[in-house]
Amino acid sequence: MTGEEPRATDCSEVLDHLYEYLDHEMPDRDSDKMRQHIDECSPCLEKYGLEQAVKKLVKRCCGQDEVPADLRAKVLERIDAIREEDCGPGSAEGRRESGAEADR
Known part of the structure; x- marks a missing residue:
């Protein structure tokens, strides 16, 4: 992050609440802050993409089990x-x- 402006939301905070964001379980205001951070932070965007892919894979493979x-x-x-x-x-x-x- 050298030379970049500090972000309003810390990466560790984003990663701590990533599944809440993925599952749409957070208030809109917090969700908006997460989206903005992920859009601006390539490491968090990469982690988000990976976790989103894992979630889709699990749903596809296990989503039909009762x-x-x-x-x-x-x-x-x-x-x-x-x-x-x-x-x-x-x-x-x-x-x-x-x-x-x-x-x-």
Whole structure:
């Protein structure tokens, strides 16, 4: 990066959140920052392209396999447990999620 202007988003931050970006699981504002960084940074663009190709290959090769019901249940239970750890019932986010679930 010698002679280049510093980027608003650090490469390590981009690579830490690359799968969130690939899976479209981040807010639009963060996604826009990622896209801008990837467009301007050839090492990150290369890593993005590689990870995108791997993801497509896995989907093509394994995308038709049915997920066992017990595995799905275990994954969903683990996600719920992590959410409770991260934003327990006393936190504002935990209360928002509880309210959102009640609305469903």
